[in-house]
Amino acid sequence: MKYVIKKLLSCAITLLIVALLVFVAFSIIPGDPALSRLGTSATESSLAALREQMGLNRPLPVRFVEWLLAALKGDFGTSYSYNIPVSSMIMSKIPITVTMMIMSLFFMLIISIPLGVYASYKEGTWIDRVIQIINQVIMAVPPFFSGILITLIFGVTFRFFRVGGFVAPGVDMGRFLSYMIFPSLSIALPKSAMILNLLYGSLNSEKTKDYIRTAYSRGNSSKAVFFGHMLKNAAMPVITFLGMVIADMIAGSIIIEQVFGIPGLGRILLTSIQNRDYPVVEAIIVMIAAVVLVSNLLVDFLYRLVDPRVEKK
Amino acid sequence: MKRNSDKINFILGLILLIIVIIPALIGLVWTPYDPEAMSSSSKLAGVSLKHLMGCDNFGRDVLSRIMSGSSITLIIAFGTVALGTVVGTVLGALAGFLGGAFDEVLMRINDVFLAFPSILLAMVMVALLGSGKYQVMLALGIAFIPSYARIVRGEFIRIKNLDYVKSARLAGAGNLRIIFVHILPNIKTVLLSSVMIGFNNAVLAEAGLSFLGIGVQPPDASLGRMLSEAQAYFFTRPTLALFPGIVIVMMILGFSLMSKEIR
Numbered sequence: 001m002k003y004v005i006k007k008l009l010s011c012a013i014t015l016l017i018v019a020l021l022v023f024v025a026f027s028i029i030p031g032d033p034a035l036s037r038l039g040t041s042a043t044e045s046s047l048a049a050l051r052e053q054m055g056l057n058r059p060l061p062v063r064f065v066e067w068l069l070a071a072l073k074g075d076f077g078t079s080y081s082y083n084i085p086v087s088s089m090i091m092s093k094i095p096i097t098v099t100m101m102i103m104s105l106f107f108m109l110i111i112s113i114p115l116g117v118y119a120s121y122k123e124g125t126w127i128d129r130v131i132q133i134i135n136q137v138i139m140a141v142p143p144f145f146s147g148i149l150i151t152l153i154f155g156v157t158f159r160f161f162r163v164g165g166f167v168a169p170g171v172d173m174g175r176f177l178s179y180m181i182f183p184s185l186s187i188a189l190p191k192s193a194m195i196l197n198l199l200y201g202s203l204n205s206e207k208t209k210d211y212i213r214t215a216y217s218r219g220n221s222s223k224a225v226f227f228g229h230m231l232k233n234a235a236m237p238v239i240t241f242l243g244m245v246i247a248d249m250i251a252g253s254i255i256i257e258q259v260f261g262i263p264g265l266g267r268i269l270l271t272s273i274q275n276r277d278y279p280v281v282e283a284i285i286v287m288i289a290a291v292v293l294v295s296n297l298l299v300d301f302l303y304r305l306v307d308p309r310v311e312k313k
Numbered sequence: 314m315k316r317n318s319d320k321i322n323f324i325l326g327l328i329l330l331i332i333v334i335i336p337a338l339i340g341l342v343w344t345p346y347d348p349e350a351m352s353s354s355s356k357l358a359g360v361s362l363k364h365l366m367g368c369d370n371f372g373r374d375v376l377s378r379i380m381s382g383s384s385i386t387l388i389i390a391f392g393t394v395a396l397g398t399v400v401g402t403v404l405g406a407l408a409g410f411l412g413g414a415f416d417e418v419l420m421r422i423n424d425v426f427l428a429f430p431s432i433l434l435a436m437v438m439v440a441l442l443g444s445g446k447y448q449v450m451l452a453l454g455i456a457f458i459p460s461y462a463r464i465v466r467g468e469f470i471r472i473k474n475l476d477y478v479k480s481a482r483l484a485g486a487g488n489l490r491i492i493f494v495h496i497l498p499n500i501k502t503v504l505l506s507s508v509m510i511g512f513n514n515a516v517l518a519e520a521g522l523s524f525l526g527i528g529v530q531p532p533d534a535s536l537g538r539m540l541s542e543a544q545a546y547f548f549t550r551p552t553l554a555l556f557p558g559i560v561i562v563m564m565i566l567g568f569s570l571m572s573k574e575i576r
Contacts, residue, residue, distance in 0.1 A: 017425045022437070029441050095330050117426055140566035142517050145558040148540060152554070156547050163547060251430035259544070270525055273440040285433075292428050312448045 007300065011293050018289040019070040019071070023064050026278040035274060037080045076283035081275045086283045089268060095169060099177070100253055101246075103184035104191075108245070112192040117231070118201035123204060131196075139194040143252040147186035147259035154182055164261045183260040187252045191245050198241055202234040236307060243299035247292045326570030329563045337387050340380030348377040348534045351575050366556045369539070370546060375553065380558055382534035387451070389450050389529070390515035394508055396454030401461025402504065406492055408462065409469025419462070426459040432518045436527065444527045453518050457511060464507050468500040502575065509572030516564045536561050 034050040035042065042050075051057055055066070067077065119131040139242035141149070155163040161182055167175040207210065207230070215225045254266030265284060272280035345365075352372035360367045366375035408416040426434060431453070436453030472478060473496065481495050522528030523537030531538070536557040543553035 014421075014425055014428065017421070018428065021425065025437075025441055048365075136570075137566065139561075140562050140569055142520060142523060142561060142565065144537070144540060145561060148544070150553050150557060151544075152547060152551050156551065247428070247430045251432045254436075255525060256432070258525060258541070269436070270492065270527070273436060273527055276440070278440075281437070285437055289428055297427075 004301075007297060011297050014287075015290055015293055016068075019068060020288050022282050022285050023067060024060065026282055027060055027063070033080055033278065037083070039150050046090060066153055071283070071286070077279040079272075079277055079280050081272070081277045089267065090283060090287070093263065093265045093268055095192075097253055097257075097266065099169070099290060100180055100184050100187070100256070100262070100264065101249055103180055104187040104253070105246075107185055107188035108192045111188065112195035113199065115170045115192075116196040119196070119202065120200050120203035120207075123207075132200075135196055138189055139197065141190055143187055144255045146189050146260055147183065147256050150182050150186050152261065160208075162220050166260065166261075166262050179260075180262075183256050183262060186256050186259070187249055191249065191252075191304065195238060195241065195245070199234060199238050202229065206230050206234045231304060231307060236303070239299060239303050239306065243296040246295040250288055250291065285306060316363045320574065322570045323574035326466075326567045326574070329567035329570070333383060333560055333563050333567065334387065336380045337383040340377075340382075340384040344377035344380050346374035349532050350374075357546065357553075358479045359550070360552060361405070367550065367552055369542065369553055375539075375556055376557060378534040378539060378559055379536065382539060382557065383564070384532055384559055385446060385529060386516055386519055386536055386561075389446055389453070389519045390512050390562050392450040393453040393457060393515040393519075394511040396510055397457030397461050397511060398504070401456075401458045402465045402497075404458065405462035405465030405467075406469055406497070409466035410473055410488070410492055410496075412470075416466070420466070423459045423462055426456070427463070429456075431456045431460075431514060435518055435522060436525075438574045439522065439527050439563040444522075444530055444534055449522055449528050451518055451548050452522075453515055456518075457514070461504075461507060461511070464503060465500065467505055469496060472496050472499055506572050506575040509568050509575060513568040513572065516561065516568070520561050 025089060032047075032051075034047050034056065035064060038047060038050060055063055067186070070077070074087055076090070078084065079086050079089055082089065115131060119128045122128045138146075151163055154160040166179055169176040211224060212230060215229050216222075253264070254269060256262075257264045257266035258270070268280060269284045271277075272284070350373065352368070355364065355368045355372040355374075355443070357370055358364055358368040358372070360417055364374050364376065366379065368374055369378070404419060408419045428439075432457040435449070435452045435530060438455055442448040442452055469492075473491075478491060478495055486495065519528055520535075520537035520540070523535040524541045526538070526541065528537060529535035539552055539557040540561075543557070546553050
């Protein structure tokens with residue numbers, strides 16, 4: 001319990017530092033938010049009035065605390081470009097991106113784990129070698145190119161989906177979900193290759209350990225040894241890696257959204273960066289950091305659940 | 314057996330890189346056509362002897378653009394890795410060697426940066442610095458510092474308590490001498506391997522940023538941007554996306570295969 005509190009606290013502090021760094025960075029860069037909102041034709045008095053209204057005249061620490069307190073309540077300010085609350089801009093997009101993340105995570109696990117186990121089971125055979133070579137190549141394919149290849153193969157050649165034919169979940173849930181299959185696969189494939197590689201190496205190194213020999217000598221079947229002993233121990237590095245994968249998948253989803261024309265969080269982040277719409281950028285960055293930190297925390301707890309020895313170390 | 318397969322990896326990686334790097338180096342001084350020259354008569358021209366990789370929607374020669382684009386990618390990767398390694402090594406060495414409050418503060422900040430995927434961090438930097446090739450180099454370089462700092466710090470902590478360092482200290486060596494003469498040379502393998510992975514990540518991140526339109530800006534040619542422009546011509550000219558994509562994959566595969574052997 002003490003450990004959990006300590007971890008939660010350190011997570012909160014890291015998030016606070018992220019928020020502080022992001023806020024300060026976007027506040028000190030040259031450029032006048034009031035000017036960018038009103039345009040160059042604005043009069044000096046209307047600019048001054050807007051600066052006052054936006055609170056730009058007050059000291060930075062005060063603005064940060066106010067921004068933070070509002071953010072905790074879910075209020076991330078107003079978009080410079082669209083003049084609507086940032087939270088309402090973001091909220092409608094979250095389900096799209098989250099669906100894509102969950103689907104990719106699902107594909108990643110159902111592709112990588114069975115194949116990794118199978119390759120390790122067949123270690124040294126030609127099947128193993130073929131899996132390894134394909135795996136090595138897939139690992140080098142960046143997510144945007146895997147997206148393009150998948151579009152070319154499944155969209156253009158086989159016509160499994162209509163290229164650029166995104167359907168919003170509110171319009172038709174079924175067609176939305178089926179459209180998300182290929183983008184999710186594009187994110188999942190390179191990551192599956194990494195997990196496969198990791199699981200394969202870890203299984204192979206477990207194979208030769210003493211406790212496996214002991215388990216066999218006690219008359220266990222190879223299936224029992226594999227699922228009862230080996231897989232659990234071999235899964236440890238994979239679990240650690242999952243935390244990193246989630247962060248990477250978020251980054252990948254920003255790019256994949258562009259490839260498949262999906263109007264999710266990545267799209268907003270990108271247009272906001274291009275329009276220098278800082279309140280939106282700040283909000284999305286802090287949110288992503290929160291997701292990454294929380295998922296790392298969960299991975300950490302999962303790790304302890306699978307291997308209670310960690311607690312004692 | 315293991316060593317043998319690693320050697321094959323290294324040679325394969327080297328071959329892939331040579332295939333990409335030589336045209337990129339030539340691209341610095343000479344390309345078959347001007348990579349920026351548009352021509353309405355050769356719009357979307359297919360693969361031919363005149364244009365080995367065809368032409369894009371503006372009639373620009375794809376091979377010339379790939380040659381100049383990959384040289385820009387490699388220059389950015391080089392600058393990024395140089396910045397990340399040098400600053401990261403110095404910070405990591407100081408943190409690991411000195412320990413204490415300096416280490417604590419630096420590592421806290423490091424953790425914050427490491428919580429982000431490097432491309433996302435680079436996107437924030439680009440939002441702050443603007444886009445363009447030098448900005449991308451700086452943005453990625455800064456984004457890479459924390460991972461190098463962490464690796465070097467770990468190695469310094471491991472090595473600084475070894476007997477040979479203690480005896481060097483007894484022999485009267487100062488801190489700087491211990492850092493640069495006694496410890497740094499011993500972490501070069503670890504560092505070299507992370508430099509290779511750094512190149513790998515830099516190519517990936519630069520192509521990603523340019524693909525998103527916030528990396529290298531026109532008129533500079535860029536592989537990532539070529540890919541995103543090619544998306545509009547999927548049905549008519551899929552090769553427009555395939556050629557630059559394959560070059561990016563070859564670069565990444567080359568660096569990652571070579572880093573395996575060094576490790």
